[in-house]
Structures are given as C-alpha cells and as structure tokens.
Amino acid sequence: MVAEIIVAIITAALISNVVLSRFLGICAFLGVSNKVETAKGMGVAVIFVILLATAVTFGINYLFLEEKTSIFHLDLTYLQTIAFILVIACLVQFLEMFLKRYIPSLYKALGIYLPLITTNCAVLGVALTVAQDYSNFIIGMAYALGTSGGFCISIVLLASIREKLENNDIPESFKGKPIVLIMACLMAIAFTGFSNLNIG
C-alpha cells in the first residue's frame, strides 16, 4: 500500500507531469509565473483546490454517480463533468474569500488567475481521472497530491527561470511570452527524461 502511494505520487508529479507532459493547466502556468513568490502562491492554491476537489468529487462519484455503489442504483456517470465543475467553482470561491480575508497580498498578486483556477483544466482533469480510473480513495488522493505537486514544481521552476531570464539580452521579437513558451518547451523535453524512470 505504502509503495503504491509513493509510486502514484512520483508518477503523477514527475513522469507524467500535468503541465509538461499532459498539457493541462497551461493558462495559469504561463500567466502567473512572473515571480517565484506568486508562483508559489498559485502552486499552493492549486494543490489546495485539487486535493479538496478530488476528495469531494470522489465522494459524490462514489455515493451518487457510480451504478455499483450509488444509493440510487442508477448509472449517472454522465453527470460527472457538470457536478464536478460545480464543486470546483464552489471551492475556488471559498478559496478566494479565504485569501481576501487572511492573505490579501497573495489575493492581489494572483489577481484574475485566482478565479480562473475554476477553469484550470488540471483541476477538472484530476477530478475526472480519479473518479474514472481509481477505485481506492487513498491512492486516488495520492495521485491528486502528486499531480498538484507536479503543477507546483513546474510553475515554480518556470518562475525561477523567468526571473533569471529578465537579466538577459533577449532578441526583440522573443521578448515576453515567446521566450516563455520556448522555456516551457525545453522544460517539457527535460521532463521526458523521467519517463525512463523505472519504478513500481
């Protein structure tokens, strides 16, 4: 069991990194990686939302949507997307209120990207994958933790690179987003190195 959890975390975080090899959550990845501090905030916010969302959606899926375990004895899995989106939107709203009250500086720094976690496809992606592919709650949560941790790792890495990049002489036409996209590509190529990691 412990070994399975570790394998799930490492696989989700590094080998099939959510941003760099599955291309989910690119919007926030490119949008909030100007400064390491904000990137950390975003990463932690996404971890928080993904963990809570996965836990809640797993429960909803288990109790109401899956035919075998549902209290209705009906196959309602087609409701997954809409029900999960509801839950995620609610959690993001909650997070927004919480940050506004207790960490206003982070709330300001995240700006428009905070409500956009709602539409961050990494969150829905994880919730759906766990609901469809994982029958064990603990391993599902480990997968969610790994995925969100992987998002946090990659966004902080990109932010650190971008901070260093500021001091370099970049050709005019590459300034801004283009050079960031190139950096993201290089990071994705580097992360394919993990695919040879033989675990489990």
Place this chain on the structure above:
Amino acid sequence: MNIIISSVVLLAIIALIIGIFLGISSEIFKVEVDEKILKVRECLPGNNCGGCGYAGCDALAEAIAKGEAAVNQCPVGGAPVAAKISEVMGVDAGTSTKMVAFVRCNGTCVNANKSYEYTGVKDCRIAASLPNAGEKACRNACLGYGTCVAACKFDAISIVDGVAKVDEEKCVACKACINACPMKVIELVPYGKKHKVECSNKDKGKVAMDACKVSCIACGMCERTCSVGAIKVTNGIAIMDYEKCNDCGACAEKCPRKCITK
C-alpha cells in the same frame, strides 16, 4: 424517467448545499471594503476591457476611490459614467474636460513629397525604421500604414488619403494609438478644439518647405500673432498650450503654411 428525475434532484441538492456553504462562508470571511469603492464600481460598466489602463473595473474603482485615477478615466462609460462617479466622489465633473486623440500631420498624398517609393510590409513600425523614417520626405510625418488603426479598440481611427484621422465622436482617449505610433505624431487634445497645429515637422525653413506643402517652417508668425501667449515655437515646431488657447483662430489666419487647422 426515473433517471432524469434523480439526476435533476441530485444536481439541485448539490447546488443547494454549495449555495448555503458559500453563503455562510461569505459571512464568516467578510472583508470591510471602502464604501466608495463599491459605489464607484457600481457606476462602471463592468466589462473589464482594460481600456483605462488598469487591470479591470475593480482595479479602476479602487484607484478612483483613492484619488489615483481621474473620475473620467473609464473610456467606455464616457461622460455619463464620469458624471455619476464624480457625484459619488464629490468632485465637479466639469473640471475634467473630455480629451480626444489628434494626429499632428496633414501630409496627405497631395501635400507630402516622397523621397522614394516603398513597397514593403504595410506597417508603420517597419516603415519607421527605414532611411529617412519612411518614404515621405518629412522625417516626422504620419506614415499612413494604419498601425494606430489596428491598435484602436473603438474603431475611431481611419486612414484618409494617406494620413490617420481620428473620429472625435468615437475616440475615448485610451491612448492606445499614442502608444502604438512609432512616429509619435498623435497627442491628446481637448474635444471640440478647432485650432490645432496639424504638423510635427521639426525642421526649419527650406528643408521643411521642401518636405511638405503644409509643413511648419518654424517662422514664429503664430507666436507673434497670439494675444494670449498660447502658442510657442520650440525645437522647430509650433506647440500649442491648450489651457491658455482661447480658440480665436488668429494664428490659423496668419500661418503662411496653413498648418494650423481652422
């Protein structure tokens, strides 16, 4: 039938629980916001276009409430919104005059002489980097390739006869064209102003005269004519002080090059 009812009921219950949860937590995590910000925010249109230069309507509302932004900063709302906000803020709306963009060049195809033919990409930013800053003989001319037209979100600029023209009714003074223009020939002027210097040529005498039929040659006639000292020739070009100018039009009458609009 059963499946439809149970799915509707299920979603309704989930939504209800979420609604109650969010309602309670919004009470718990309530933040005291300055009432002024809320009131100003209510006046703003709320389409978060960013035309004001702030991140969105919320950011602008905060800046206005703090006094960092002008009450008429919102380009979309225009005068009616500015009037409402000034009421909230207790500032007289009349103190802020509506500004519009104005292209300081009248080097149309007829007026401006060309030093060569340019057949490259139709973009001012590229043309401006060519020798003599574009094909027009004047080095400070509007190039007329429409970089400002592309920058304008409000469809207020068009290229007429090789020169950009601003529609004063549509212009909201968002400065997008001013920032886009590589030649720096666009500036903000008060709305409805009749007499403006429609030239940016910094050369003097014969050089300016050869470049364009309606170029300012820095002769200083307008400066001598003006009774209120509102127009001055500096760096080879007549500059008008719109706060002092009373729009009498004496300078436009006297200008030998007809580069002041009437």
